[in-house]
Amino acid sequence: MKILILFFSILISNFASAQTKYILALSKADRKMVVLNYxxxxxxxxxxxxxxPHEVITSDDGSVAYVANTVNGTAHEINVIDLKTFKPIKNIDTRPLYGSHGLAYVKDKLWFTAQGSKAVGRYDIKEDKLEWSMGTGQNITHLLYVTPDAEHFYTTNVESGTVSIFDHVLLQPTMPPTGVLPPNAKPRWDWIQTLVNVGKGAEGFDVSLDGKELWTARPDGHIVIVNLEKREVKADIDAKVLGLHRLKFTPDGKYVCIVSVKTGELLFYDSKTRKEIKRINAGQGAAMLMDKEKNRLFMSCTPNNSVSVIDLNTMEVIKKLDIGGRPDGLTVAELK
Structure with missing residues (x-):
């Protein structure tokens, strides 16, 4: 009897897990968000x-998905989707910011790049309003990373060839020419931007687990490593593979996976030695998703109309998925 109870408990647990955890993938050609059994x-x-649709992310509890639409920097909507009913809820109007692309969800705030407006916006989910925005002054502000404490964020600016590093800092009052501060002068919180030149075309990027390095890649085959503490380029590696597009650290932080959207080559680099350890043909990749639980990589191969699934233990392609035409953004949704 005890064995039967244990068996059914495991069965029910696995069934519940299968029903509450999904892979989400976007099809740009079909204009659909596809929900896959995890x-x-x-x-x-x-x-x-x-x-x-370009990028997708979920709320912290996994119950809501947000999809950014870009339309070459002219769109002004983010789709909101209920992952309990699999139905659209509404669209967020991002105006006056246009061309949402990169997304981050931190502390009930939805952050997004607005590449048509050269800016980053922050939407308050609870108050249902755009509460803040900050210009980068850079061309095609594209992808986005926000630190867990929301005190720093980073963007790649594709046409300007820069990485923006923004820090939330307390600024002291500026001393006027008279040399006397007015009675109401007080310190204020503001965002300070530091620009690091990484070369034109740098788009995909990721941050190391310790938060000290930012890796990005350029279509001319160069991998650029930025020291986030010193705000400067730490290394420039010529991989000699044209079309480098997106990259991600593996869940354990040991390796960096970099894909070429031109050749379909997927490079595995040791994050410490910065040496290439393996190269496979996995498809002309765009968006990448690291799945920590199963130690696998999902990669949207937009020109190939497929999504490649790579086993990170063997570093080999184990499956190719057909989710619709021109797949792009990917994420894991786990309902809590």
């Missing part, structure tokens, strides 16, 4: 989204 990778649902 374990079997079978398609569960296809949900309509906007005209040009």
């Amino acid at each position: 374990n079997t990778l079978e398609i569960i649902a296809k949900i309509p989204v906007g005209e040009d």
